[in-house]
Amino acid sequence: MRTQTRLAALALLALGTACAPAEQAADAVPATAGFAPFVDRYLDGFARRHPSIAAGNGLHDHDDQLDDFSAAAIAAEITTLKTAAAELAAFSDSSLTPDERVDKRILAGVIDGWLLEQETLENWKRNPMTYASALSDGVHNLMTMENEAAPVRMRRIITKLAGVPALLQAARTNIVTPPRIFAERGLGMMRGASTMLTTDLPVAFVTANGTPLMDSLLSAATVAAKAIDAYTADFEKTVLPTANGEWKVGGDAVARRYRAEELIDVPLADLAALGERELQLAQERFRAAARRLAPGADPQATWLTIRRNHPKRGEVVAAAQAVVDSLTRFVAAKNLAVVPNGEHVVVKPAQPFSLGFASMHASPPLEKTPLQSFYYITDADSLESLAQQDAWLERFNFASLAITSAHEAMPGHWLHSVHMRDTPGKIRRIWIGLNPFPQPSSGQDGWAHYSEELVVEQGFMNGDPRYALAQLSDALTRICRLLSGIRLHTGEWTLAQAQACFEQQAYVAAPAAKREAERGTYDPTYGGYFLGKRGMLTLRRDVQAAQGDKFNLREFHERVMKNGIAPIWAHRQLLLPGDTSRVIQ
Numbered sequence: 001m002r003t004q005t006r007l008a009a010l011a012l013l014a015l016g017t018a019c020a021p022a023e024q025a026a027d028a029v030p031a032t033a034g035f036a037p038f039v040d041r042y043l044d045g046f047a048r049r050h051p052s053i054a055a056g057n058g059l060h061d062h063d064d065q066l067d068d069f070s071a072a073a074i075a076a077e078i079t080t081l082k083t084a085a086a087e088l089a090a091f092s093d094s095s096l097t098p099d100e101r102v103d104k105r106i107l108a109g110v111i112d113g114w115l116l117e118q119e120t121l122e123n124w125k126r127n128p129m130t131y132a133s134a135l136s137d138g139v140h141n142l143m144t145m146e147n148e149a150a151p152v153r154m155r156r157i158i159t160k161l162a163g164v165p166a167l168l169q170a171a172r173t174n175i176v177t178p179p180r181i182f183a184e185r186g187l188g189m190m191r192g193a194s195t196m197l198t199t200d201l202p203v204a205f206v207t208a209n210g211t212p213l214m215d216s217l218l219s220a221a222t223v224a225a226k227a228i229d230a231y232t233a234d235f236e237k238t239v240l241p242t243a244n245g246e247w248k249v250g251g252d253a254v255a256r257r258y259r260a261e262e263l264i265d266v267p268l269a270d271l272a273a274l275g276e277r278e279l280q281l282a283q284e285r286f287r288a289a290a291r292r293l294a295p296g297a298d299p300q301a302t303w304l305t306i307r308r309n310h311p312k313r314g315e316v317v318a319a320a321q322a323v324v325d326s327l328t329r330f331v332a333a334k335n336l337a338v339v340p341n342g343e344h345v346v347v348k349p350a351q352p353f354s355l356g357f358a359s360m361h362a363s364p365p366l367e368k369t370p371l372q373s374f375y376y377i378t379d380a381d382s383l384e385s386l387a388q389q390d391a392w393l394e395r396f397n398f399a400s401l402a403i404t405s406a407h408e409a410m411p412g413h414w415l416h417s418v419h420m421r422d423t424p425g426k427i428r429r430i431w432i433g434l435n436p437f438p439q440p441s442s443g444q445d446g447w448a449h450y451s452e453e454l455v456v457e458q459g460f461m462n463g464d465p466r467y468a469l470a471q472l473s474d475a476l477t478r479i480c481r482l483l484s485g486i487r488l489h490t491g492e493w494t495l496a497q498a499q500a501c502f503e504q505q506a507y508v509a510a511p512a513a514k515r516e517a518e519r520g521t522y523d524p525t526y527g528g529y530f531l532g533k534r535g536m537l538t539l540r541r542d543v544q545a546a547q548g549d550k551f552n553l554r555e556f557h558e559r560v561m562k563n564g565i566a567p568i569w570a571h572r573q574l575l576l577p578g579d580t581s582r583v584i585q
């Protein structure tokens with residue numbers, strides 16, 4: 001998962017051997033053509049155009065390729081997207097099942113989101129992170145996801161790395177004056193990709209040491225790393241000094257992105273007002289929970305005391321497994337959802353090349369055969385100072401570890417992925433974990449964020465307020481993301497003001513608050529976490545009102561998970577047919 005997990009199929013080059021003009025597309029769908037074959041062609045085109053994103057979704061036919069970011073390829077993609085949009089519109093709703101009608105609307109939004117990305121915003125001209133992600137994420141997936149035997153994946157990496165020179169040449173040609181933040185982050189990601197190839201790749205396939213195939217892999221990795229190093233050296237000298245491009249995309253683009261990706265057609269001013277209101281309510285709940293623990297004490301001081309209560313280095317993985325097992329028993333005891341027989345969460349120490357402090361590597365729902373999922377935990381580094389280790393371990397305080405595990409594993413991303421094996425069709429079984437690409441997150445991270453609140457609401461750990469504080473701390477951060485994404489790009493806030501929101505309103509430490517604010521520059525709709533949870537709570541209320549005494553919370557949760565990674569609008573249509581109310585209230 002983006003924690004991923006992150007994060008929607010977008011390229012359509014395989015829809016035909018030639019791209020028909022958009023105005024002719026209405027005649028492009030034969031009367032006998034079905035919606036499912038259209039989706040299959042769409043997904044194959046997506047995988048061919050964006051193989052690194054596709055691999056994370058369980059589509060592996062093009063794992064040995066790298067994305068083509070040449071201007072000609074982007075132009076062809078834009079034409080194909082427009083053709084696909086017209087072909088999609090040609091399907092009569094009366095010929096589709098209720099699930100397909102929902103999928104048609106989701107897919108139309110995804111296509112519009114990519115047209116905004118590639119044709120209007122042209123981030124391929126201004127964001128080097130796009131190029132670094134295509135390389136590093138594609139190789140990393142082949143290193144970590146054991147959908148094929150190691151030799152098969154090694155050969156695919158060798159072939160993929162042969163495309164590095166073309167990818168780097170596209171970056172040199174396309175990226176001239178990027179925004180400073182994009183340039184700095186892209187430079188760091190490129191350096192990280194080089195390190196991954198020279199240091200992490202040999203570790204991933206250590207059992208093949210001494211074989212001719214390993215020699216070939218290391219040789220290809222060395223050549224690719226040298227090319228990346230040459231690119232970063234040149235970028236630092238010729239591009240970085242004049243990297244003064246504009247990162248703001250404007251309110252209209254942010255609103256269009258929410259409409260396209262999340263199917264949320266709500267004025268930005270209304271979304272911001274909702275965020276401000278919920279920010280105040282969450283802060284009051286935070287203070288109330290703190291008062292229950294330490295009446296009269298400063299709430300932030302109380303929270304800091306909780307953060308300092310964490311497992312020792314070397315004990316974090318065991319603590320995570322214990323809390324996941326506890327959450328699993330809790331979900332069963334409260335009848336919140338069923339865990340299929342034989343399915344369980346496996347917690348493991350993070351591999352040497354894994355990133356992040358906690359990440360759920362769930363089997364993508366489109367994998368032909370489900371893979372073993374792992375919840376990776378990165379313990380403190382023994383080579384760092386005790387102070388640095390303690391700062392890292394604060395993130396694993398026992399209360400936050402439970403809330404993070406509810407998000408990542410039970411009943412969040414992992415359980416969602418298991419139930420999504422039964423999701424009808426394929427459109428709602430695609431999840432995205434790549435910023436800054438268009439990526440519907442309200443149905444994916446919205447569910448996981450809802451899961452955090454659900455376990456607290458249902459009385460996990462006998463209603464201990466420490467867990468409420470941990471949950472509310474994360475909730476406040478997600479609300480500040482909504483506000484920052486909107487107000488940064490409309491020009492209402494500076495980066496300093498966005499950082500202040502995270503520091504002063506969500507109680508986030510300054511370094512992390514700075515990173516959160518900067519993320520808003522290239523991921524303006526990262527408010528999807530909060531909006532998804534908000535929409536889920538409203539949906540639950542409305543379904544319960546409609547069903548009355550027949551409402552069953554477990555059945556509601558399982559239906560939502562089976563409905564897949566769907567924007568809240570889609571969930572409302574599937575659970576409340578004909579609903580016309582505002583998606584986010």
